[in-house]
Amino acid sequence: xxxxxxxxxxxxxxREDIDTQEALLERLxxxxxxxxxxxxxxxxxxxxxxxxxxxxxxxxxxxxxxRKSLNVADKLLTxxxxxxxxxxxxxxxxVIKTLSGLASAACEAVDSMKVSYMVGSLAGENTVLLVMRDxxxxxxxCEEIKEMLK
Numbered sequence: 001x002x003x004x005x006x007x008x009x010x011x012x013x014x015r016e017d018i019d020t021q022e023a024l025l026e027r028l029x030x031x032x033x034x035x036x037x038x039x040x041x042x043x044x045x046x047x048x049x050x051x052x053x054x055x056x057x058x059x060x061x062x063x064x065x066x067r068k069s070l071n072v073a074d075k076l077l078t079x080x081x082x083x084x085x086x087x088x089x090x091x092x093x094x095v096i097k098t099l100s101g102l103a104s105a106a107c108e109a110v111d112s113m114k115v116s117y118m119v120g121s122l123a124g125e126n127t128v129l130l131v132m133r134d135x136x137x138x139x140x141x142c143e144e145i146k147e148m149l150k
Contacts, residue, residue: 005033006043010063013049017060024061080109087145089138096128096145103128115141 008031009024018024021040028035044061051059083102088095098106107123110130117137122129132138 002043005035005039006047008033009040009043009047009049013061013063017054017058019051019059019061076105076109076112079105081149084145084149087142087149089132089142091135092132092138094130094132094138094142096130098126098128100126102126117141 005028008028012018012024012027012031016027018027021037021044024044025035025037025040028040048064049061050064052062054060079102083098083106084096085099086097096103096106096110103123103126107121107128110118110128111121117133118141119131119133121131130138130141132141
């Protein structure tokens with residue numbers, strides 16, 4: 001039901017200039033889909049819809065050009081949170097332990113974070129090795145990840 005509704009939303013905004021949640025709700029109701037404005041609001045957020053200008057001070061809903069990368073980033077973050085069992089550092093090396101077989105996924109999640117002070121990463125079966133530029137960067141990164149995993 002949710003997927004059908006969200007697909008209908010994407011189809012509607014692809015063919016029409018919809019500028020408000022109320023207008024989108026009305027169009028969905030015309031197509032036989034019953035929902036609330038709160039549901040529409042959540043769908044807009046999950047679909048990463050943005051308002052783009054169409055001229056004369058008017059706007060319309062559109063799909064963000066970053067939608068695909070945002071969805072991938074969200075999924076990788078979920079995988080990362082679910083797979084990491086511990087994280088520690090020694091000098092400029094960060095070691096992340098994961099559930100067996102999930103180190104590559106966790107490593108991909110870290111790589112997608114585009115950490116400017118990370119030199120490189122390597123994944124095994126259940127261990128990710130990260131090389132940072134210096135000891136301080138390793139400690140900071142380790143603490144940030146621990147905080148994110150709480």
